[in-house]
Amino acid sequence: MAEVKIYTFNYKDVAEALIKAQDLHEGLWNIGFEFGLGATNFGPNEMELKPAAIIPVLSVTLHRQEKETNLTVDAAKVNPRATK
Numbered sequence: 389m390a391e392v393k394i395y396t397f398n399y400k401d402v403a404e405a406l407i408k409a410q411d412l413h414e415g416l417w418n419i420g421f422e423f424g425l426g427a428t429n430f431g432p433n434e435m436e437l438k439p440a441a442i443i444p445v446l447s448v449t450l451h452r453q454e455k456e457t458n459l460t461v462d463a464a465k466v467n468p469r470a471t472k
Contacts, residue, residue, distance in 0.1 A: 403461040406450050413469045415452050418459040422447040 397405075403419045426442035453460050 399459050400461050402448070403450065403459070404466045406448070407461060407463045408467050410450065411467070412450075412463040413467055415463050416454070416456055416460045417450050417452055417463055418457065418461065420449045420451050421445050422449060 399419055403417055406419065407417055422445070424444045424446045426444070428440055428442060429437040430440040431437040456462070
């Protein structure tokens with residue numbers, strides 16, 4: 389059997405994991421990303437430079453939502469409170 393070298397997650401998978409990591413049990417949540425912006429000159433050599441943008445992902449966030457969308461995860465469903 390081949391060794392797995394990459395795992396892919398969709399937005400809801402990531403939101404669910406973050407909801408569980410933060411121990412959230414209620415509310416509708418989706419993920420967001422904070423981006424930065426940098427600039428440089430880039431090219432194959434010094435005579436073919438072009439201005440270019442660098443857009444790094446600075447952080448991943450959870451945002452509480454008022455209504456459900458295709459990106460929303462319900463914390464009560466994916467991380468219900470433990471019953472006694």
